[in-house]
Amino acid sequence: MLPKAKTKEVLNWFIRAKRDLTIANMNLANNPPITDDAVFHCQQAVEKALKGFLVLHDRPFKKTHIIGDLSPDVLRIAPTLEPLLKQATELTPYATMFRYPGELDLPSLEDSSDALVIAQRVFDAIICQVPAEALPPK
Numbered sequence: 001m002l003p004k005a006k007t008k009e010v011l012n013w014f015i016r017a018k019r020d021l022t023i024a025n026m027n028l029a030n031n032p033p034i035t036d037d038a039v040f041h042c043q044q045a046v047e048k049a050l051k052g053f054l055v056l057h058d059r060p061f062k063k064t065h066i067i068g069d070l071s072p073d074v075l076r077i078a079p080t081l082e083p084l085l086k087q088a089t090e091l092t093p094y095a096t097m098f099r100y101p102g103e104l105d106l107p108s109l110e111d112s113s114d115a116l117v118i119a120q121r122v123f124d125a126i127i128c129q130v131p132a133e134a135l136p137p138k
Contacts, residue, residue: 010134013052018136020045024116035112036098042119043094049126065095087118
């Protein structure tokens with residue numbers, strides 16, 4: 001059984017990650033799809049799930065949006081996540097790439113859908129290693 005304060009903190013990370021996945025799904029279901037916002041939320045979902053996992057295991061982390069910076073500590077706890085986290089590092093640029101006006105083309109629907117698949121897989125793989133009291137509501 002986790003201490004109450006720790007359970008709340010971990011749960012908050014996972015609730016936010018799950019919310020990011022929901023928003024990404026909504027963005028892609030929109031007509032037309034809002035692909036730039038969708039990929040941002042995919043990156044955020046992975047980042048928050050990893051941070052929640054690290055909090056669960058009492059592993060401090062620096063303030064970062066770089067998935068590759070969080071991955072080594074996660075892999076020390078759960079080495080089986082390595083193939084997924086390698087894929088997820090591709091999402092890192094989405095933390096900032098489309099957040100401000102510029103000359104970049106928007107991500108394609110295919111790239112956005114792929115990002116969502118990766119983010120959902122990472123979230124699911126992390127969640128299945130979390131005690132029940134720290135799981136977000138269904």
